[in-house]
Amino acid sequence: MIDKENLTQISKIINYEFKDPDLLELALTHKSYANEMTLMDVYGNERLEFMGDAVLGSVISHIMMERYAEFSEGDLSKMRAAVVNKHALASILKNLGISKYIFLGKGEEECNGREKVSILANVYEALIASVYYDGGYDSAFKMIQLHFEKILKTVEKDGGYSQDYKSRLQEYCQQNLQTLPKYIIQSEDGPDHIKLFESIVIIDKIKYETGIGKNKKSAEQEAAMKTLNRLLEESK
Secondary structure: OOOHHHHHHHHHHHOOOOOOHHHHHHHOEOHHHHHHOOOOOOOOOHHHHHHHHHHHHHHHHHHHHHHOOOOOHHHHHHHHHHHOOHHHHHHHHHHHOOHHHOEOOHHHHHOOHHHOHHHHHHHHHHHHHHHHHHHOHHHHHHHHHHHHHHHHHHHHHHOHHHOOHHHHHHHHHHHHOOOOOEEEEEEEEOOHHHOEEEEEEEEOOEEEEEEEEOOHHHHHHHHHHHHHHHHHHHOO
């Protein structure tokens, strides 16, 4: 059970006070903890994660439709893909300082689960759903809008919505490193209907950044984006 002090701290962090603290506790409960504590099968944040993903997509789409009236459907889709990804969600949760409140099983704890992109991103989606169920769509909308404001401005400024990161990385490597990047799928996790792929970029036999996505293409795109940002930063 989440204690009162932690409930208060999280409420301050996200600027939302829960009427039903059990929803927040459920959002923070990873399946490894639920299994270890032999809780009922539906306990854990996976169902909330499913709903949170839908709410997040709806909110970001609404914001983009309002702000970017001149964008085509294709541009909107590319921009949303650049904004809503596992890496971005994990970064938000980590920067908020909420990862320390996650309920993890001992195995995941020992494997540094609080740093895993997939776990952090899933908890953030579950957190969205918990706010949605507790306070309605408007409450979830306000929280998401606040958390994604900086990311939206950055992507808009950089023109990331219209860019193919794999193509950009390939161009960079050809021009500056005289070689081409390669992509290797390191892992496939989860059942077929919610499988996550993890891809890594290798340039001249050196391993660079990894990306996670719901298909191989999106995992490679995220890995390419993170690698390109790293190379650009290192070249300054």
